[in-house]
Amino acid sequence: MKIAFLADPLASFKTYKDSTYAMMVEAAARGHAVYAFEQKDMALDGGIVYANAARVILTGDAHDWYRLEPHHEAALTEFDAVIQRKDPPFDMEYIYGTYLLELAERQGARVFNRPDAIRNHNEKLAIAQFSQFTAPTLVTSSEARLRAFQAHHGDVILKPLDGMGGAGVFRVQADGMNLGSIIETLTDNGRRTIMAQRYIPEIVNGDKRILVINGKPVPYALARIPQAGEVRGNLAAGGTGVARPLSERDREIAETLGPVLASRGLLLVGLDVIGDYLTEVNVTSPTCFQEITQQTGFNVAAMFIDAVEQGATQA
Template sequence: MKIAFLADPLASFKTYKDSTYAMMVEAARRGHAVYAFEQRDMALENGRVTARVSAITLTGDASDWYRAAPAEECDLGQFDAIIQRKDPPFDMEYVYGTYLLELAEKQGARVFNKPSAIRDHNEKLSIAQFSEFTAPTLVSSDETRIRAFQQQHGDIILKPLDGMGGSGIFRVTADGMNLGSIIETLTQQGSRTIMAQRYIPAIVKGDKRILVIGGKPVPFALARIPQNGEVRGNLAAGGVGVAQPLSERDYEIANTLGPKLAARGLLLVGLDVIGENLTEVNVTSPTCFQEITAQTGFHVAAMFVDAVEAAVAQELATDTGD
Protein backbone atom coordinates (compact mmCIF):
# COMPACT_ATOMS: atom_id res chain seq x y z
CA MET A 1 0.00 0.00 0.00
CA LYS A 2 0.90 3.65 -0.35
CA ILE A 3 0.46 5.25 3.07
CA ALA A 4 0.78 9.02 3.50
CA PHE A 5 1.20 10.53 6.95
CA LEU A 6 -0.10 14.03 7.62
CA ALA A 7 2.21 15.04 10.45
CA ASP A 8 4.26 17.80 11.96
CA PRO A 9 7.77 18.38 10.53
CA LEU A 10 9.68 15.09 10.47
CA ALA A 11 12.80 16.83 11.77
CA SER A 12 10.91 17.57 15.01
CA PHE A 13 10.26 13.89 15.79
CA LYS A 14 11.77 12.46 18.98
CA THR A 15 12.20 9.00 17.51
CA TYR A 16 12.78 7.28 20.87
CA LYS A 17 9.17 7.97 21.85
CA ASP A 18 7.25 9.18 18.79
CA SER A 19 4.22 7.02 17.94
CA THR A 20 4.02 8.26 14.33
CA TYR A 21 7.62 7.16 13.85
CA ALA A 22 6.71 3.70 15.20
CA MET A 23 3.82 3.52 12.72
CA MET A 24 6.09 4.46 9.82
CA VAL A 25 8.71 1.88 10.81
CA GLU A 26 6.13 -0.90 10.99
CA ALA A 27 4.50 0.12 7.71
CA ALA A 28 7.87 0.18 5.95
CA ARG A 29 8.85 -3.18 7.50
CA ARG A 30 5.80 -4.71 5.82
CA GLY A 31 6.80 -3.29 2.46
CA HIS A 32 4.31 -0.44 2.34
CA ALA A 33 5.47 2.76 0.65
CA VAL A 34 5.64 5.60 3.20
CA TYR A 35 4.97 9.26 2.37
CA ALA A 36 4.69 12.41 4.46
CA PHE A 37 3.28 15.91 4.21
CA GLU A 38 2.29 18.76 6.50
CA GLN A 39 -1.04 20.53 6.76
CA ARG A 40 0.43 23.62 5.12
CA ASP A 41 1.24 21.47 2.06
CA MET A 42 -2.46 20.98 1.25
CA ALA A 43 -4.40 23.19 -1.13
CA LEU A 44 -7.83 23.36 -2.74
CA GLU A 45 -7.73 24.56 -6.33
CA ASN A 46 -10.22 24.12 -9.16
CA GLY A 47 -12.33 21.92 -6.93
CA ARG A 48 -9.53 19.43 -6.15
CA VAL A 49 -7.61 18.91 -2.92
CA THR A 50 -3.94 18.22 -3.50
CA ALA A 51 -0.79 18.29 -1.40
CA ARG A 52 2.96 18.49 -1.86
CA VAL A 53 3.93 15.01 -0.68
CA SER A 54 7.38 13.47 -0.21
CA ALA A 55 8.25 9.79 -0.45
CA ILE A 56 10.11 8.81 2.72
CA THR A 57 12.91 6.26 3.05
CA LEU A 58 13.75 5.12 6.58
CA THR A 59 17.46 4.73 7.28
CA GLY A 60 17.31 2.57 10.41
CA ASP A 61 19.38 5.18 12.26
CA ALA A 62 17.19 6.75 14.95
CA SER A 63 19.32 9.92 15.07
CA ASP A 64 19.26 10.45 11.29
CA TRP A 65 16.18 8.47 10.55
CA TYR A 66 14.81 9.44 7.15
CA ARG A 67 15.48 10.63 3.65
CA ALA A 68 12.78 12.64 1.91
CA ALA A 69 12.47 12.69 -1.87
CA PRO A 70 11.58 16.02 -3.50
CA ALA A 71 7.94 16.83 -2.85
CA GLU A 72 5.47 16.25 -5.66
CA GLU A 73 1.98 17.67 -6.08
CA CYS A 74 -0.39 14.74 -5.55
CA ASP A 75 -4.10 14.10 -5.56
CA LEU A 76 -4.70 12.66 -2.09
CA GLY A 77 -6.99 10.02 -3.55
CA GLN A 78 -3.99 8.26 -5.09
CA PHE A 79 -2.90 6.95 -1.69
CA ASP A 80 -4.36 3.80 -0.16
CA ALA A 81 -4.47 5.45 3.26
CA ILE A 82 -3.83 8.86 4.76
CA ILE A 83 -2.99 8.79 8.46
CA GLN A 84 -3.90 12.04 10.20
CA ARG A 85 -1.21 12.58 12.85
CA LYS A 86 -0.97 16.34 13.22
CA ASP A 87 -0.55 17.28 16.87
CA PRO A 88 -2.76 19.86 18.57
CA PRO A 89 -3.37 22.68 19.34
CA PHE A 90 -6.81 22.10 17.89
CA ASP A 91 -7.19 25.64 16.62
CA MET A 92 -9.01 26.96 13.56
CA GLU A 93 -6.07 26.01 11.33
CA TYR A 94 -6.54 22.43 12.49
CA VAL A 95 -10.26 22.69 11.73
CA TYR A 96 -9.54 24.03 8.24
CA GLY A 97 -7.31 21.01 7.71
CA THR A 98 -10.18 18.66 8.55
CA TYR A 99 -12.37 20.46 6.02
CA LEU A 100 -9.79 19.95 3.29
CA LEU A 101 -9.35 16.29 4.19
CA GLU A 102 -13.12 15.82 4.18
CA LEU A 103 -13.25 17.24 0.66
CA ALA A 104 -10.41 14.90 -0.29
CA GLU A 105 -12.48 11.98 1.00
CA LYS A 106 -15.24 12.90 -1.42
CA GLN A 107 -12.59 12.61 -4.15
CA GLY A 108 -11.63 9.09 -3.07
CA ALA A 109 -9.12 9.58 -0.25
CA ARG A 110 -9.27 7.24 2.75
CA VAL A 111 -8.37 9.18 5.90
CA PHE A 112 -7.79 7.74 9.38
CA ASN A 113 -9.02 9.10 11.73
CA LYS A 114 -11.99 10.39 9.77
CA PRO A 115 -11.73 14.20 9.59
CA SER A 116 -15.36 14.88 10.50
CA ALA A 117 -15.07 12.51 13.48
CA ILE A 118 -11.96 14.34 14.74
CA ARG A 119 -13.82 17.62 14.40
CA ASP A 120 -16.91 16.31 16.18
CA HIS A 121 -15.07 14.86 19.18
CA ASN A 122 -13.54 17.54 21.34
CA GLU A 123 -11.05 15.65 23.46
CA LYS A 124 -12.40 17.09 26.71
CA LEU A 125 -16.11 17.48 25.94
CA SER A 126 -16.56 14.03 24.40
CA ILE A 127 -16.59 12.42 27.83
CA ALA A 128 -20.06 13.93 28.32
CA GLN A 129 -21.40 11.30 25.92
CA PHE A 130 -20.29 8.63 28.39
CA SER A 131 -21.21 10.23 31.71
CA GLU A 132 -21.65 6.86 33.41
CA PHE A 133 -17.85 6.64 33.48
CA THR A 134 -16.99 10.22 34.52
CA ALA A 135 -16.46 12.13 37.73
CA PRO A 136 -18.77 15.14 38.38
CA THR A 137 -18.03 17.66 35.64
CA LEU A 138 -19.02 21.22 34.79
CA VAL A 139 -18.48 22.98 31.47
CA SER A 140 -19.07 26.72 31.64
CA SER A 141 -17.54 30.18 31.31
CA ASP A 142 -19.64 31.60 34.13
CA GLU A 143 -17.74 32.42 37.32
CA THR A 144 -20.81 32.00 39.54
CA ARG A 145 -21.42 28.46 38.27
CA ILE A 146 -17.76 27.51 38.63
CA ARG A 147 -17.60 28.87 42.18
CA ALA A 148 -20.75 26.94 43.10
CA PHE A 149 -19.21 23.75 41.65
CA GLN A 150 -16.10 24.27 43.78
CA GLN A 151 -18.22 24.89 46.86
CA GLN A 152 -20.11 21.66 46.23
CA HIS A 153 -17.11 19.43 45.54
CA GLY A 154 -14.32 21.20 47.42
CA ASP A 155 -11.28 19.82 45.64
CA ILE A 156 -11.50 20.40 41.87
CA ILE A 157 -9.49 20.52 38.67
CA LEU A 158 -9.91 23.36 36.15
CA LYS A 159 -8.67 23.13 32.56
CA PRO A 160 -9.14 24.66 29.10
CA LEU A 161 -11.07 22.73 26.46
CA ASP A 162 -8.30 23.04 23.87
CA GLY A 163 -5.21 22.26 25.94
CA MET A 164 -2.68 19.50 25.33
CA GLY A 165 0.12 17.87 27.26
CA GLY A 166 -1.32 19.02 30.58
CA SER A 167 -1.01 22.72 29.78
CA GLY A 168 -3.32 25.09 31.62
CA ILE A 169 -4.48 22.59 34.27
CA PHE A 170 -5.04 23.92 37.79
CA ARG A 171 -6.06 22.26 41.05
CA VAL A 172 -8.10 24.23 43.58
CA THR A 173 -8.56 22.65 47.00
CA ALA A 174 -11.33 23.15 49.54
CA ASP A 175 -9.99 26.52 50.72
CA GLY A 176 -10.61 27.99 47.25
CA MET A 177 -7.18 29.64 47.20
CA ASN A 178 -6.65 31.67 43.98
CA LEU A 179 -9.93 30.41 42.47
CA GLY A 180 -10.93 33.85 41.21
CA SER A 181 -7.60 34.47 39.53
CA ILE A 182 -7.61 31.03 37.92
CA ILE A 183 -11.15 31.49 36.61
CA GLU A 184 -10.27 34.90 35.18
CA THR A 185 -7.16 33.49 33.51
CA LEU A 186 -8.69 30.35 32.02
CA THR A 187 -11.98 31.94 30.94
CA GLN A 188 -10.29 35.16 29.80
CA GLN A 189 -12.68 37.23 31.88
CA GLY A 190 -15.66 35.01 31.10
CA SER A 191 -15.20 34.91 27.33
CA ARG A 192 -13.97 31.30 27.04
CA THR A 193 -15.62 28.07 28.14
CA ILE A 194 -13.61 25.76 30.41
CA MET A 195 -14.05 22.44 32.20
CA ALA A 196 -14.15 21.81 35.95
CA GLN A 197 -14.01 18.29 37.38
CA ARG A 198 -14.02 16.90 40.89
CA TYR A 199 -10.44 16.04 41.81
CA ILE A 200 -9.75 12.30 41.57
CA PRO A 201 -7.26 11.24 44.30
CA ALA A 202 -6.28 8.16 42.28
CA ILE A 203 -4.16 10.46 40.09
CA VAL A 204 -1.26 9.63 42.44
CA LYS A 205 -1.30 6.13 40.86
CA GLY A 206 -1.28 7.58 37.37
CA ASP A 207 -3.33 9.02 34.55
CA LYS A 208 -3.79 5.90 32.42
CA ARG A 209 -3.63 6.12 28.64
CA ILE A 210 -5.68 3.29 27.13
CA LEU A 211 -5.22 2.89 23.39
CA VAL A 212 -8.19 1.60 21.41
CA ILE A 213 -7.43 0.50 17.84
CA GLY A 214 -10.16 -0.55 15.43
CA GLY A 215 -12.58 -0.63 18.34
CA LYS A 216 -10.42 -3.01 20.43
CA PRO A 217 -8.26 -2.05 23.41
CA VAL A 218 -4.53 -2.60 23.59
CA PRO A 219 -4.23 -4.93 26.63
CA PHE A 220 -1.79 -2.62 28.42
CA ALA A 221 -2.22 0.99 29.52
CA LEU A 222 0.51 3.51 30.21
CA ALA A 223 -0.02 4.97 33.69
CA ARG A 224 1.53 8.43 33.62
CA ILE A 225 2.44 9.13 37.23
CA PRO A 226 2.84 12.73 38.46
CA GLN A 227 6.18 13.72 39.94
CA ASN A 228 7.48 16.38 42.33
CA GLY A 229 4.12 17.45 43.72
CA GLU A 230 2.47 17.88 40.33
CA VAL A 231 -1.21 17.07 39.78
CA ARG A 232 -0.52 16.39 36.08
CA GLY A 233 0.63 12.98 34.96
CA ASN A 234 1.20 13.96 31.32
CA LEU A 235 4.62 12.92 30.05
CA ALA A 236 5.05 16.42 28.63
CA ALA A 237 4.57 17.77 32.16
CA GLY A 238 7.22 15.50 33.67
CA GLY A 239 5.11 12.44 34.47
CA VAL A 240 6.74 9.00 34.49
CA GLY A 241 5.10 6.36 32.29
CA VAL A 242 4.59 2.87 33.71
CA ALA A 243 2.90 0.23 31.54
CA GLN A 244 0.40 -2.05 33.26
CA PRO A 245 -2.30 -4.54 32.27
CA LEU A 246 -5.79 -3.13 31.88
CA SER A 247 -8.00 -3.49 34.94
CA GLU A 248 -11.53 -4.86 34.81
CA ARG A 249 -12.85 -1.29 34.90
CA ASP A 250 -10.43 -0.23 32.14
CA TYR A 251 -11.78 -3.01 29.94
CA GLU A 252 -15.36 -2.03 30.76
CA ILE A 253 -14.72 1.54 29.63
CA ALA A 254 -12.70 0.59 26.55
CA ASN A 255 -15.07 -2.15 25.40
CA THR A 256 -18.07 0.16 25.79
CA LEU A 257 -16.57 3.14 23.96
CA GLY A 258 -14.38 1.31 21.44
CA PRO A 259 -16.99 -0.08 19.02
CA LYS A 260 -19.04 3.12 19.14
CA LEU A 261 -16.06 5.34 18.36
CA ALA A 262 -14.79 3.01 15.65
CA ALA A 263 -18.20 3.09 13.97
CA ARG A 264 -17.89 6.87 13.82
CA GLY A 265 -14.62 6.65 11.91
CA LEU A 266 -12.14 6.83 14.79
CA LEU A 267 -9.66 4.05 14.06
CA LEU A 268 -7.28 5.11 16.84
CA VAL A 269 -8.38 6.60 20.15
CA GLY A 270 -6.54 7.30 23.37
CA LEU A 271 -8.78 7.09 26.43
CA ASP A 272 -7.50 8.80 29.56
CA VAL A 273 -8.66 7.15 32.77
CA ILE A 274 -7.86 8.15 36.34
CA GLY A 275 -8.87 5.51 38.86
CA GLU A 276 -12.36 4.47 37.80
CA ASN A 277 -13.12 7.61 35.79
CA LEU A 278 -12.85 8.54 32.11
CA THR A 279 -11.32 12.03 31.81
CA GLU A 280 -10.54 12.50 28.08
CA VAL A 281 -11.11 10.94 24.66
CA ASN A 282 -8.04 11.71 22.54
CA VAL A 283 -8.62 11.53 18.78
CA THR A 284 -6.10 13.86 17.13
CA SER A 285 -2.76 12.04 17.49
CA PRO A 286 -2.82 9.61 20.45
CA THR A 287 0.61 8.55 21.67
CA CYS A 288 2.34 6.07 24.02
CA PHE A 289 2.93 3.34 21.42
CA GLN A 290 6.65 3.04 22.07
CA GLU A 291 6.48 3.21 25.86
CA ILE A 292 3.96 0.37 26.03
CA THR A 293 5.88 -1.75 23.52
CA ALA A 294 9.24 -1.23 25.25
CA GLN A 295 7.91 -2.17 28.68
CA THR A 296 5.58 -5.06 27.77
CA GLY A 297 6.71 -6.43 24.41
CA PHE A 298 3.22 -5.88 22.98
CA HIS A 299 3.73 -4.44 19.48
CA VAL A 300 1.23 -1.57 19.42
CA ALA A 301 2.34 -0.28 16.01
CA ALA A 302 1.75 -3.73 14.50
CA MET A 303 -1.80 -3.75 15.86
CA PHE A 304 -2.32 -0.30 14.36
CA VAL A 305 -1.01 -1.19 10.90
CA ASP A 306 -3.12 -4.38 11.01
CA ALA A 307 -6.15 -2.16 11.61
CA VAL A 308 -5.23 0.20 8.75
CA GLU A 309 -4.80 -2.73 6.36
CA ALA A 310 -8.14 -4.19 7.42
CA ALA A 311 -9.94 -0.84 7.13
CA VAL A 312 -8.56 -0.20 3.65
CA ALA A 313 -9.50 -3.72 2.53
CA GLN A 314 -13.01 -3.23 3.87
CA GLU A 315 -13.43 0.12 2.10
CA LEU A 316 -12.11 -1.34 -1.16
CA ALA A 317 -14.54 -4.24 -0.89
CA THR A 318 -17.38 -1.81 -0.24
CA ASP A 319 -16.36 0.36 -3.20
CA THR A 320 -16.32 -2.62 -5.56
CA GLY A 321 -19.47 -4.14 -4.13
CA ASP A 322 -17.79 -7.38 -3.05
Protein backbone atom coordinates in the same frame (compact mmCIF):
# COMPACT_ATOMS: atom_id res chain seq x y z
CA MET B 1 0.24 0.19 -0.32
CA LYS B 2 1.06 3.89 -0.42
CA ILE B 3 0.49 5.37 3.04
CA ALA B 4 0.69 9.14 3.55
CA PHE B 5 1.09 10.72 6.98
CA LEU B 6 -0.18 14.23 7.61
CA ALA B 7 2.18 15.14 10.44
CA ASP B 8 4.28 17.84 12.02
CA PRO B 9 7.79 18.41 10.62
CA LEU B 10 9.76 15.15 10.60
CA ALA B 11 12.78 16.97 12.03
CA SER B 12 10.79 17.56 15.22
CA PHE B 13 10.22 13.82 15.88
CA LYS B 14 11.79 12.25 18.96
CA THR B 15 12.26 8.80 17.49
CA TYR B 16 12.71 7.06 20.84
CA LYS B 17 9.12 7.83 21.81
CA ASP B 18 7.20 9.15 18.81
CA SER B 19 4.15 7.07 17.92
CA THR B 20 3.98 8.32 14.33
CA TYR B 21 7.57 7.20 13.85
CA ALA B 22 6.62 3.73 15.16
CA MET B 23 3.75 3.61 12.65
CA MET B 24 6.08 4.54 9.81
CA VAL B 25 8.64 1.91 10.81
CA GLU B 26 5.99 -0.81 10.95
CA ALA B 27 4.48 0.22 7.62
CA ALA B 28 7.87 0.30 5.89
CA ALA B 29 8.82 -3.08 7.37
CA ARG B 30 5.78 -4.55 5.63
CA GLY B 31 6.87 -3.13 2.29
CA HIS B 32 4.46 -0.20 2.19
CA ALA B 33 5.64 3.06 0.64
CA VAL B 34 5.60 5.78 3.32
CA TYR B 35 4.95 9.43 2.42
CA ALA B 36 4.72 12.55 4.57
CA PHE B 37 3.34 16.04 4.24
CA GLU B 38 2.40 18.90 6.54
CA GLN B 39 -0.90 20.73 6.74
CA LYS B 40 0.57 23.71 4.88
CA ASP B 41 1.35 21.35 2.01
CA MET B 42 -2.34 20.74 1.24
CA ALA B 43 -4.30 22.68 -1.38
CA LEU B 44 -7.68 22.59 -3.08
CA ASP B 45 -7.17 23.29 -6.78
CA GLY B 46 -9.73 22.75 -9.50
CA GLY B 47 -11.95 20.92 -7.04
CA ILE B 48 -9.26 18.35 -6.20
CA VAL B 49 -7.41 18.16 -2.88
CA TYR B 50 -3.66 17.83 -3.37
CA ALA B 51 -0.67 17.53 -1.09
CA ASN B 52 2.94 18.37 -1.83
CA ALA B 53 4.17 15.07 -0.41
CA ALA B 54 7.54 13.34 -0.25
CA ARG B 55 8.37 9.69 0.05
CA VAL B 56 10.14 8.94 3.34
CA ILE B 57 13.06 6.52 3.27
CA LEU B 58 13.88 5.23 6.76
CA THR B 59 17.61 4.89 7.37
CA GLY B 60 17.60 2.94 10.66
CA ASP B 61 19.79 5.62 12.25
CA ALA B 62 18.11 7.00 15.37
CA HIS B 63 19.66 10.45 14.90
CA ASP B 64 19.57 10.86 11.12
CA TRP B 65 16.53 8.66 10.73
CA TYR B 66 15.08 9.63 7.36
CA ARG B 67 15.79 11.00 3.94
CA LEU B 68 13.21 12.40 1.59
CA GLU B 69 12.76 11.79 -2.08
CA PRO B 70 11.79 14.93 -4.06
CA HIS B 71 8.40 16.38 -3.16
CA HIS B 72 5.67 16.14 -5.75
CA GLU B 73 2.05 17.20 -6.03
CA ALA B 74 -0.30 14.27 -5.54
CA ALA B 75 -4.05 14.08 -5.20
CA LEU B 76 -4.86 12.51 -1.84
CA THR B 77 -6.87 9.88 -3.73
CA GLU B 78 -3.55 8.54 -5.09
CA PHE B 79 -2.72 7.10 -1.66
CA ASP B 80 -4.20 3.91 -0.28
CA ALA B 81 -4.43 5.52 3.16
CA VAL B 82 -3.96 9.01 4.60
CA ILE B 83 -3.24 9.02 8.33
CA GLN B 84 -3.98 12.24 10.20
CA ARG B 85 -1.24 12.68 12.81
CA LYS B 86 -0.95 16.43 13.19
CA ASP B 87 -0.70 17.49 16.83
CA PRO B 88 -2.90 20.22 18.29
CA PRO B 89 -3.41 23.13 18.86
CA PHE B 90 -6.88 22.41 17.57
CA ASP B 91 -7.30 25.88 16.12
CA MET B 92 -9.02 27.15 12.99
CA GLU B 93 -6.09 26.07 10.83
CA TYR B 94 -6.54 22.54 12.16
CA ILE B 95 -10.25 22.72 11.34
CA TYR B 96 -9.56 24.02 7.84
CA GLY B 97 -7.31 21.00 7.41
CA THR B 98 -10.16 18.66 8.36
CA TYR B 99 -12.39 20.35 5.79
CA LEU B 100 -9.83 19.67 3.06
CA LEU B 101 -9.44 16.06 4.21
CA GLU B 102 -13.21 15.64 4.21
CA LEU B 103 -13.39 16.91 0.62
CA ALA B 104 -10.65 14.44 -0.29
CA GLU B 105 -12.70 11.67 1.33
CA ARG B 106 -15.65 12.53 -0.89
CA GLN B 107 -13.31 12.19 -3.86
CA GLY B 108 -12.37 8.68 -2.74
CA ALA B 109 -9.46 9.17 -0.32
CA ARG B 110 -9.29 6.92 2.74
CA VAL B 111 -8.51 9.06 5.79
CA PHE B 112 -7.86 7.77 9.33
CA ASN B 113 -9.17 9.13 11.68
CA ARG B 114 -12.06 10.47 9.67
CA PRO B 115 -11.85 14.28 9.63
CA ASP B 116 -15.49 14.91 10.52
CA ALA B 117 -15.16 12.54 13.49
CA ILE B 118 -12.09 14.44 14.72
CA ARG B 119 -14.03 17.72 14.49
CA ASN B 120 -17.05 16.27 16.28
CA HIS B 121 -15.15 14.90 19.27
CA ASN B 122 -13.60 17.61 21.38
CA GLU B 123 -11.12 15.70 23.49
CA LYS B 124 -12.45 17.13 26.75
CA LEU B 125 -16.16 17.47 25.97
CA ALA B 126 -16.57 14.05 24.34
CA ILE B 127 -16.64 12.40 27.78
CA ALA B 128 -20.09 13.94 28.33
CA GLN B 129 -21.47 11.34 25.90
CA PHE B 130 -20.39 8.62 28.33
CA SER B 131 -21.37 10.17 31.66
CA GLN B 132 -21.75 6.75 33.31
CA PHE B 133 -17.94 6.64 33.43
CA THR B 134 -17.14 10.22 34.46
CA ALA B 135 -16.55 12.04 37.72
CA PRO B 136 -18.78 15.08 38.43
CA THR B 137 -18.06 17.58 35.67
CA LEU B 138 -19.07 21.14 34.85
CA VAL B 139 -18.56 22.97 31.54
CA THR B 140 -19.20 26.70 31.65
CA SER B 141 -17.76 30.19 31.40
CA SER B 142 -19.75 31.39 34.41
CA GLU B 143 -17.71 32.39 37.45
CA ALA B 144 -20.74 31.90 39.69
CA ARG B 145 -21.26 28.32 38.50
CA LEU B 146 -17.56 27.50 38.83
CA ARG B 147 -17.46 28.90 42.36
CA ALA B 148 -20.57 26.92 43.31
CA PHE B 149 -19.07 23.73 41.86
CA GLN B 150 -15.86 24.21 43.85
CA ALA B 151 -17.80 25.01 47.02
CA HIS B 152 -19.84 21.81 46.64
CA HIS B 153 -16.99 19.43 45.77
CA GLY B 154 -14.14 21.13 47.64
CA ASP B 155 -11.20 19.72 45.71
CA VAL B 156 -11.48 20.34 41.96
CA ILE B 157 -9.52 20.50 38.71
CA LEU B 158 -10.04 23.34 36.23
CA LYS B 159 -8.74 23.19 32.67
CA PRO B 160 -9.21 24.68 29.20
CA LEU B 161 -11.14 22.76 26.54
CA ASP B 162 -8.44 23.14 23.90
CA GLY B 163 -5.27 22.33 25.83
CA MET B 164 -2.87 19.43 25.41
CA GLY B 165 0.00 17.94 27.38
CA GLY B 166 -1.45 19.15 30.68
CA ALA B 167 -1.12 22.84 29.78
CA GLY B 168 -3.40 25.15 31.76
CA VAL B 169 -4.54 22.53 34.29
CA PHE B 170 -5.08 23.83 37.82
CA ARG B 171 -6.06 22.17 41.08
CA VAL B 172 -8.06 24.16 43.64
CA GLN B 173 -8.49 22.59 47.07
CA ALA B 174 -11.13 23.12 49.73
CA ASP B 175 -9.71 26.46 50.87
CA GLY B 176 -10.39 27.93 47.43
CA MET B 177 -6.96 29.54 47.28
CA ASN B 178 -6.52 31.59 44.07
CA LEU B 179 -9.84 30.35 42.67
CA GLY B 180 -10.86 33.78 41.44
CA SER B 181 -7.58 34.43 39.68
CA ILE B 182 -7.62 30.98 38.05
CA ILE B 183 -11.19 31.44 36.82
CA GLU B 184 -10.38 34.87 35.42
CA THR B 185 -7.31 33.53 33.63
CA LEU B 186 -8.85 30.36 32.18
CA THR B 187 -12.17 31.94 31.15
CA ASP B 188 -10.61 35.22 30.00
CA ASN B 189 -13.00 37.01 32.36
CA GLY B 190 -16.02 35.01 31.27
CA ARG B 191 -15.34 34.99 27.53
CA ARG B 192 -14.07 31.41 27.27
CA THR B 193 -15.74 28.12 28.25
CA ILE B 194 -13.72 25.77 30.46
CA MET B 195 -14.14 22.46 32.29
CA ALA B 196 -14.18 21.76 36.02
CA GLN B 197 -14.04 18.24 37.44
CA ARG B 198 -14.03 16.83 40.93
CA TYR B 199 -10.46 15.96 41.85
CA ILE B 200 -9.75 12.23 41.59
CA PRO B 201 -7.22 11.21 44.29
CA GLU B 202 -6.17 8.12 42.32
CA ILE B 203 -4.12 10.41 40.08
CA VAL B 204 -1.19 9.56 42.38
CA ASN B 205 -1.30 6.07 40.81
CA GLY B 206 -1.24 7.51 37.31
CA ASP B 207 -3.34 9.01 34.53
CA LYS B 208 -3.86 5.92 32.37
CA ARG B 209 -3.74 6.13 28.58
CA ILE B 210 -5.76 3.30 27.07
CA LEU B 211 -5.32 2.92 23.33
CA VAL B 212 -8.29 1.63 21.35
CA ILE B 213 -7.67 0.54 17.75
CA ASN B 214 -10.57 -0.25 15.44
CA GLY B 215 -12.83 -0.57 18.46
CA LYS B 216 -10.57 -2.97 20.39
CA PRO B 217 -8.37 -2.04 23.35
CA VAL B 218 -4.64 -2.60 23.47
CA PRO B 219 -4.26 -4.97 26.46
CA TYR B 220 -1.91 -2.62 28.32
CA ALA B 221 -2.38 0.97 29.47
CA LEU B 222 0.38 3.47 30.11
CA ALA B 223 -0.05 4.92 33.61
CA ARG B 224 1.50 8.39 33.54
CA ILE B 225 2.49 9.08 37.11
CA PRO B 226 2.90 12.72 38.21
CA GLN B 227 6.24 13.87 39.53
CA ALA B 228 6.38 15.07 43.12
CA GLY B 229 4.33 18.21 43.72
CA GLU B 230 2.36 17.85 40.46
CA VAL B 231 -1.25 16.90 39.72
CA ARG B 232 -0.60 16.35 36.00
CA GLY B 233 0.56 12.95 34.85
CA ASN B 234 1.14 13.98 31.23
CA LEU B 235 4.55 12.92 29.95
CA ALA B 236 4.95 16.43 28.54
CA ALA B 237 4.53 17.76 32.09
CA GLY B 238 7.22 15.49 33.54
CA GLY B 239 5.15 12.41 34.32
CA THR B 240 6.68 8.93 34.32
CA GLY B 241 5.07 6.29 32.09
CA VAL B 242 4.55 2.79 33.50
CA ALA B 243 2.81 0.14 31.37
CA ARG B 244 0.22 -1.99 33.16
CA PRO B 245 -2.35 -4.59 32.12
CA LEU B 246 -5.85 -3.20 31.81
CA SER B 247 -7.92 -3.46 34.95
CA GLU B 248 -11.45 -4.82 34.83
CA ARG B 249 -12.81 -1.25 34.94
CA ASP B 250 -10.37 -0.09 32.23
CA ARG B 251 -11.56 -2.87 29.98
CA GLU B 252 -15.22 -2.10 30.69
CA ILE B 253 -14.73 1.52 29.65
CA ALA B 254 -12.69 0.64 26.55
CA GLU B 255 -14.99 -2.13 25.39
CA THR B 256 -18.06 0.08 25.83
CA LEU B 257 -16.66 3.11 24.02
CA GLY B 258 -14.54 1.29 21.43
CA PRO B 259 -17.23 -0.01 19.05
CA VAL B 260 -19.19 3.27 19.29
CA LEU B 261 -16.18 5.41 18.41
CA ALA B 262 -15.00 3.03 15.68
CA SER B 263 -18.43 3.19 14.05
CA ARG B 264 -18.02 6.97 13.85
CA GLY B 265 -14.78 6.67 11.91
CA LEU B 266 -12.27 6.88 14.77
CA LEU B 267 -9.77 4.12 14.02
CA LEU B 268 -7.39 5.17 16.79
CA VAL B 269 -8.47 6.65 20.12
CA GLY B 270 -6.62 7.32 23.34
CA LEU B 271 -8.85 7.12 26.40
CA ASP B 272 -7.57 8.82 29.54
CA VAL B 273 -8.70 7.17 32.77
CA ILE B 274 -7.88 8.17 36.33
CA GLY B 275 -8.89 5.57 38.90
CA ASP B 276 -12.29 4.40 37.68
CA TYR B 277 -13.16 7.56 35.77
CA LEU B 278 -12.92 8.55 32.11
CA THR B 279 -11.39 12.03 31.81
CA GLU B 280 -10.62 12.53 28.09
CA VAL B 281 -11.18 10.98 24.66
CA ASN B 282 -8.13 11.76 22.53
CA VAL B 283 -8.72 11.61 18.76
CA THR B 284 -6.22 13.98 17.10
CA SER B 285 -2.89 12.16 17.47
CA PRO B 286 -2.94 9.68 20.38
CA THR B 287 0.49 8.61 21.61
CA CYS B 288 2.20 6.10 23.94
CA PHE B 289 2.78 3.37 21.33
CA GLN B 290 6.48 3.05 21.98
CA GLU B 291 6.36 3.19 25.77
CA ILE B 292 3.86 0.32 25.88
CA THR B 293 5.78 -1.74 23.32
CA GLN B 294 9.15 -1.19 24.99
CA GLN B 295 7.87 -2.21 28.42
CA THR B 296 5.57 -5.11 27.50
CA GLY B 297 6.68 -6.40 24.10
CA PHE B 298 3.18 -5.89 22.70
CA ASN B 299 3.60 -4.34 19.23
CA VAL B 300 1.04 -1.53 19.24
CA ALA B 301 2.16 -0.21 15.85
CA ALA B 302 1.57 -3.63 14.29
CA MET B 303 -1.98 -3.69 15.65
CA PHE B 304 -2.52 -0.21 14.21
CA ILE B 305 -1.12 -0.95 10.74
CA ASP B 306 -3.22 -4.15 10.68
CA ALA B 307 -6.26 -1.92 11.17
CA VAL B 308 -5.13 0.55 8.50
CA GLU B 309 -4.63 -2.28 6.00
CA GLN B 310 -8.07 -3.64 6.79
CA GLY B 311 -9.70 -0.22 6.60
CA ALA B 312 -8.02 0.69 3.33
CA THR B 313 -9.20 -2.57 1.78
CA GLN B 314 -12.78 -2.19 2.99
CA ALA B 315 -13.14 1.50 2.13
